[in-house]
Amino acid sequence: MAYGKRRLLWQLYPALLLVTLAALLAVSWLAGTSVRNFHVEQVESDLAARAQLLKGKIVDLLAPGPDDPAPAAALPYSHSPAQLAVLQAYSRQAGTASATRLTVVAPDGLVLADSEQTPAEMENHAYRPEIIAALAGGTGRDVRFSSSVYYDTMYVAIPLEQEGQVIGVLRTAIPLTAVDEALAAIYHRIALSSLVIALLVAVTAWFIARRLSRPLEEMKAGAERFAAGEFAGRIAESGAEETAALARAMNRMAAQLDQRLRTIDRQRNQLQTVFCSMVDGVITVDGAERVVEINQAAADLLAVEPDRIKDKNIRVAIRNSALQDLIRQVLERGEPVEGELTLLDGKGGEHFCQAHGARLAELNEQGPGAVLVITDVTRLRRLENLRRDFVANVSHELKTPITSIEGFAETLLDGALDEPEEARRFAGIILQQSRRLHAIVEDLLTLSRIEQEGRRQGVPLQELPLLETLQAAVQACSRRAADRGMALELRGPAKLRAWINPALLEQALINLVDNAVKYAPAGSPVIIEAEETATEILIRVSDRGPGIPAAALPRIFERFYRVDKARSARLGGTGLGLAIVKHIVQVHHGRVRVASTVGQGSTFTIHLPKTAAGPLPSLNQNLTEG
Amino acid sequence: MSRLIQPEIEKIKNQTGELGTLIEENLQRAIKALLANDPDLAREVISFDREEIDRREIALEEECLRIMALYHPVAGDLRFLVTVLKVNGDLERIGDLAAKIADKVLLISQIDTEVYDTAGMMLPARFLAMQEKTVTMLRQTLEAFHHEDTDLAYKVCLTDDEVDRDKRAIREELEETIAQNPAQHIYLAKLIGVARSLERIADHCTNICEDVIYMAQGRIVRHRLI
Numbered sequence: 116m117a118y119g120k121r122r123l124l125w126q127l128y129p130a131l132l133l134v135t136l137a138a139l140l141a142v143s144w145l146a147g148t149s150v151r152n153f154h155v156e157q158v159e160s161d162l163a164a165r166a167q168l169l170k171g172k173i174v175d176l177l178a179p180g181p182d183d184p185a186p187a188a189a190l191p192y193s194h195s196p197a198q199l200a201v202l203q204a205y206s207r208q209a210g211t212a213s214a215t216r217l218t219v220v221a222p223d224g225l226v227l228a229d230s231e232q233t234p235a236e237m238e239n240h241a242y243r244p245e246i247i248a249a250l251a252g253g254t255g256r257d258v259r260f261s262s263s264v265y266y267d268t269m270y271v272a273i274p275l276e277q278e279g280q281v282i283g284v285l286r287t288a289i290p291l292t293a294v295d296e297a298l299a300a301i302y303h304r305i306a307l308s309s310l311v312i313a314l315l316v317a318v319t320a321w322f323i324a325r326r327l328s329r330p331l332e333e334m335k336a337g338a339e340r341f342a343a344g345e346f347a348g349r350i351a352e353s354g355a356e357e358t359a360a361l362a363r364a365m366n367r368m369a370a371q372l373d374q375r376l377r378t379i380d381r382q383r384n385q386l387q388t389v390f391c392s393m394v395d396g397v398i399t400v401d402g403a404e405r406v407v408e409i410n411q412a413a414a415d416l417l418a419v420e421p422d423r424i425k426d427k428n429i430r431v432a433i434r435n436s437a438l439q440d441l442i443r444q445v446l447e448r449g450e451p452v453e454g455e456l457t458l459l460d461g462k463g464g465e466h467f468c469q470a471h472g473a474r475l476a477e478l479n480e481q482g483p484g485a486v487l488v489i490t491d492v493t494r495l496r497r498l499e500n501l502r503r504d505f506v507a508n509v510s511h512e513l514k515t516p517i518t519s520i521e522g523f524a525e526t527l528l529d530g531a532l533d534e535p536e537e538a539r540r541f542a543g544i545i546l547q548q549s550r551r552l553h554a555i556v557e558d559l560l561t562l563s564r565i566e567q568e569g570r571r572q573g574v575p576l577q578e579l580p581l582l583e584t585l586q587a588a589v590q591a592c593s594r595r596a597a598d599r600g601m602a603l604e605l606r607g608p609a610k611l612r613a614w615i616n617p618a619l620l621e622q623a624l625i626n627l628v629d630n631a632v633k634y635a636p637a638g639s640p641v642i643i644e645a646e647e648t649a650t651e652i653l654i655r656v657s658d659r660g661p662g663i664p665a666a667a668l669p670r671i672f673e674r675f676y677r678v679d680k681a682r683s684a685r686l687g688g689t690g691l692g693l694a695i696v697k698h699i700v701q702v703h704h705g706r707v708r709v710a711s712t713v714g715q716g717s718t719f720t721i722h723l724p725k726t727a728a729g730p731l732p733s734l735n736q737n738l739t740e741g
Numbered sequence: 742m743s744r745l746i747q748p749e750i751e752k753i754k755n756q757t758g759e760l761g762t763l764i765e766e767n768l769q770r771a772i773k774a775l776l777a778n779d780p781d782l783a784r785e786v787i788s789f790d791r792e793e794i795d796r797r798e799i800a801l802e803e804e805c806l807r808i809m810a811l812y813h814p815v816a817g818d819l820r821f822l823v824t825v826l827k828v829n830g831d832l833e834r835i836g837d838l839a840a841k842i843a844d845k846v847l848l849i850s851q852i853d854t855e856v857y858d859t860a861g862m863m864l865p866a867r868f869l870a871m872q873e874k875t876v877t878m879l880r881q882t883l884e885a886f887h888h889e890d891t892d893l894a895y896k897v898c899l900t901d902d903e904v905d906r907d908k909r910a911i912r913e914e915l916e917e918t919i920a921q922n923p924a925q926h927i928y929l930a931k932l933i934g935v936a937r938s939l940e941r942i943a944d945h946c947t948n949i950c951e952d953v954i955y956m957a958q959g960r961i962v963r964h965r966l967i
Contacts, residue, residue, distance in 0.1 A: 404755075423888060428751070431758035431887040434765055434880070459769050665869070666776070712866075 123331075124324035131320045132313055139312060143305040147298055154294045155269065159256055162271035162287040165213055172209075173219060173285050174275050176202045177227070194227065202228040216288040220246055220272075222281055240286075245272035249284040258291065266290040330354035334362055341365070346373035396468075396489035399475060400442055402482035404429045413489055416458055416466060438470065438487070445472035445485035456489065467496045501673060508675030512555055512690065516548040523548075551689075558691040562674070562698060565619065569702040576614040576703065581645055581652065582607055584617045588624035589643060592632060599637045603628065607645030613652045613723050615703060623699040626692040627656040627719050633688070635660035635716070647725075651705075654721040662713040671709065672697040696721075746812045750821060753804060754887070757825055757832075760797050761883040764832050767794065768839040768879060768942070772872050775842060775935065780850040786843035790836050798833040802826060824956040828886060831945040831952075835879065838938045838945075845931045845938075852928055867914065868936070871907040874900065875939045875946075882946040882953075889957045894950035901947045908940040 176198070194202075202219060210217040210230025217230040224241020226234040240246050248255025249272035261268040272286040330353060337350035346369050350362040390397060396413025400406055406424050414421045417433050424432035429442055437456045444452045451473045458466040468489045475484040523541040531537045568574050582605075589603050596603050624643070631641040639659040646653045663671060667678045675690040696719075700707045704724050711717035767786055774782035805822050808814065814822060878900050885893040915933050919926045954962050 427887070428755050428758065430755040430762070434758070434762035434883060436759070436762050436766055439759065439762065459766075665866070 122324070123328045124321055127324050127327075128317060128320040131323075132316050135312055135316050136309060139305065139309055143302065147301065150301065151294060151298055154297070155258070155291070158269050158289060158291070158294065159271055162215065162269060162289060163254055163256075163273065165215055166271055166273045166285050166287045169209055169213075169217065169287075170273060170275060170285055172205065173202070174277055174282070176205060177219065177275060177283050178277050194221075199227060199234070203234065206230040214289070216268075218286040218288065219275075220284045220286060222250060222283060227283065243270070243272075245270045245286060246284050248272065249274045249286075250281060252281070255284075261288070261290065266292055267295070326354075327358075330358040330362065334358070334365060337362075337369075338365060341369045341372065344376075346370070346376075394491075396491075397486065398429075398433075398442075398489070399484060399486045400429050400446075401484040402446065404442065404446065406432050407484065416468065416489055416491060418458075438489075441470055441472050442485050442487060445474055445487070446483075449474045449483070465493070466491050467493045504676075505674055508690070509559070512675060513552065516552040516555075519548045520545050520552075555689045555691070558689045558695060561622070562691060562695055565695070565698045565702060569698070574616045574619060574702040576616055578612050578614050579617055580609070581611045581613045581615065581654070582609050584615060584620050585624060585643055585645060585654070587617075588621045588628060591621070591625050592628045595629070596632050596641065599632060601632055601635065601638060602640045603632075604640055604642045605644075606642065608647065611645055611647055611652065614726070615723070616699075619699045619702065623696040623721070624654070624656070626696050630688075630692060631656055631658035631660065631717075634658070650725060652723045652725060654723070655718055657716060657718040659716040662715055663709065663711040663717055664713055665711075668709060668711065672707070746808065746814055746818055749808050749812070750818055753801070753808065753822070753825055756797075756801050756804065757828065758883075758887060760794070760801060760829070760832055761886070763789075763794055763797070764836045764839065765876075765879055765883065767836060768842075769876060771839040771842040771846070772876065774846045775849075775872075778846070778850060780847050783843035783846035783850070787840045787847075790840035790843075794833065794836040798829055798836075801829050805829070820956050820959060824952045827952050828949050831949045835942050835945050838942050841938050842935050845935050849928060849931050867907060867911055868932070871904060871911060871936065871939055874904055874907065875943050878904065878943050878946045882949050885950055886953050889953065891954050891957045894953040894957075897950045898947050901943050904940055904943040908936045911936045 177194070206217045206219060206228040207230050209215075215230075217228070218226060218240070219228040220240045221227050224239040224246065226237040226240055228234055229237060243257070245255030245257040252274055255272040256270065258267060258269045260266070268288050268290045270286055270288045272284050274281045275283040275285055330351075334350055337348065340348055349366050349369070352359045352362040352366070354362075390408070390410050393410055393412055396416045397408070397410045398406065398413050399408045405426050405428055407426075409419070409421045409424065411421065417435065417438075419433060430439055433439070435456065435458060437454065441452055441454045441456075451471065453472075454470050456468040456470050458468055469492050470487055470489045472485055472487045475486050523545050527538055527541050531541055565574070585605055585607065589605050593603060628641060628643065635641065635658040642655070642657045644653075644655040644657070646655070663678055667676075670676045671678065672693050674694040677688070677690050697707055700721050700723075705722045708720045708722065709717060710720070767789055770782055770789075771786045773779070774786060805826050809819075809822055812818075878897055881893055881897050881900075884890065885897060912933055915929045915936075919929050951962050954960060
């Protein structure tokens with residue numbers, strides 16, 4: 116119950132008390148009135164009876180004796196003092212005996228005798244209503260305040276008749292004190308019982324209030340539980356029909372709320388999971404450009420900590436002006452926008468991203484916000500570049516020897532044939548260029564063959580001694596190495612076995628060693644090492660050549676990529692050697708790495724897994740893996 | 742006071758954030774131009790610094806002064822505004838230094854490459870490490886400023902020594918190379934200039950971090966060993 120409001124008990128009690136007391140008062144008033152009326156009637160008839168009893172004696176005393184000379188008819192009849200004294204004495208005696216005031220009044224209103232006062236001192240009673248009624252022949256009665264006894268008094272008067280002539284009036288009177296005293300006692304008792312009843316009513320009201328409010332209190336506790344989110348308990352559906360219905364309704368409401376909240380919770384969890392596990396970055400901001408949500412992908416892309424930038428302004432939180440501009444555009448225009456972003460990850464790496472922004476209706480009190488989805492298209496972009504470069508490179512690589520062949524063949528036809536010396540030289544060049552063309556096509560075919568075999572059923576691998584294959588590769592390169600005065604050093608445990616395709620691996624090694632022989636300065640050694648680690652078998656080819664600049668390192672396994680175009684062409688490279696190495700290593704489920712320091716040499720390392728198992732990497736993606 | 746200062750402070754914060762972002766990006770573009778030897782990008786960097794960054798610096802300063810005049814800020818707000826005024830100057834200098842690096846790239850691109858061996862044009866590996874450190878420092882400085890992260894600010898102040906060491910080592914290395922192969926001195930002298938610019942960017946970052954510490958703690962840590 117809210118503070119400042121009265122408890123139910125205090126609302127019930129006054130009303131109950133009022134009604135009870137009103138009923139009690141009405142009853143006692145009614146009872147009092149009827150008792151009083153009854154009593155007054157009783158007194159009246161009592162007085163009349165007493166008057167009738169005394170009447171004979173008084174008439175006797177009042178009537179003129181036979182010795183009285185005055186004619187009876189003479190009026191006003193005057194009584195002799197002796198007669199009056201007798202009458203007075205009798206009145207006193209009778210009045211005392213009957214506890215009634217007796218007054219005898221002459222027809223002219225003169226008081227002849229009175230049981231309590233001296234008649235001579237009393238005023239004329241002719242105009243008293245009871246006397247008038249009695250003189251008229253009936254029984255007169257009246258209740259009024261008596262100045263002599265200071266109390267409400269009932270007077271009953273009857274005529275005194277003698278031979279059909281009214282000779283006086285006898286009045287009996289009694290004060291109504293007794294009645295009133297009796298009534299007062301009754302009222303006193305009624306007041307006492309009212310107090311008791313008030314107490315009873317209080318107790319009853321308290322019980323009723325308790326009965327009414329207990330289910331309400333229970334419901335209050337239940338509702339508070341519901342408000343706090345505890346839907347497990349139910350409210351007891353007890354008490355009166357109304358409270359029980361209310362409890363039922365509340366229980367139903369709680370059940371529905373529970374269900375809805377669960378649904379909302381589940382949906383939120385699902386959305387949160389989707390949001391968090393999305394590969395694309397998602398950022399939502401509110402109308403004041405504050406970050407509301409950011410998923411892990413976006414945080415990674417933007418190199419920020421999600422917890423740290425929440426609720427911060429986007430301009431402070433995410434330091435990328437293009438992204439800030441996009442969000443501003445969405446917020447200002449309210450229509451979807453699209454843009455490209457270049458994100459720098461602080462390590463010199465660049466991510467090309469596409470961003471789509473849209474308005475979020477009524478995100479919070481700041482008005483509509485914006486949502487930005489960032490897709491990292493770096494790989495796609497690189498793939499695109501690679502394909503474009505590949506086509507351009509193939510055409511270029513094929514065109515150079517063809518142009519050369521074409522040119523010299525034309526020169527021959529134009530007359531150089533006649534000069535055997537020249538013709539011989541030209542034919543030599545044509546042959547050399549044809550061989551180059553052949554080598555390129557051969558390499559391209561090798562590449563596509565490896566790729567296709569790898570894609571279709573995998574290249575068959577056997578567990579063979581590794582050193583034999585290495586030896587074969589070294590053998591193949593030894594002549595060229597010897598020409599340049601270079602020593603090929605082969606090191607490695609003889610027992611080492613690996614899952615390999617000997618022909619392919621030999622080809623890869625030949626390519627690597629051949630590169631080393633070609634590029635390293637004459638006379639420097641080339642070291643081929645095999646080594647076994649806990650999980651892998653490593654084959655290392657190190658040279659003391661010029662090294663590869665860091666910027667070129669990620670690209671050297673691309674087809675036709677050359678660090679130094681002029682030098683490579685001069686040395687007869689096709690630009691495909693390392694691409695072939697990479698593909699061969701991939702069909703062996705391995706990987707190839709290169710480490711190089713400019714001016715000090717390069718080391719190529721082939722990592723082969725120890726077991727033949729493992730899924731083949733999808734060769735479709737090879738072009739994108741640098 | 743009928744109007745509230747908080748929204749204005751918030752605005753200043755955002756404006757500073759934006760300026761920092763632009764300067765950081767401009768510096769990264771300058772470095773990219775250096776690594777890729779891209780004079781067009783370098784020109785872009787220089788003009789962006791002249792047109793956009795300088796303008797924003799002035800706007801931010803005026804905004805700070807306006808708020809100070811109108812609101813008479815006290816305590817934290819005053820410290821914040823004073824710090825922004827100082828940081829603003831440092832940021833602008835960093836922007837200028839980025840433009841200076843771009844300027845060096847322009848000069849390098851004008852050197853006749855025929856005269857010099859291309860292999861000699863390679864940037865020393867230490868150089869890459871140094872520019873990476875400097876950019877990271879700038880990023881962390883801005884982050885420390887925005888999040889009032891004094892721990893990070895102290896950390897940045899300590900990194901400054903590393904950058905100083907790198908710069909010294911690079912200078913010595915390049916001077917040695919020049920001694921061996923004087924023909925390359927024109928090119929290498931430019932590189933020394935770039936290294937100096939980077940080192941000074943790091944110095945400005947340290948200044949900003951000291952101001953950040955002042956802003957957060959009201960303690961002046963300048964000219965003191967941390």
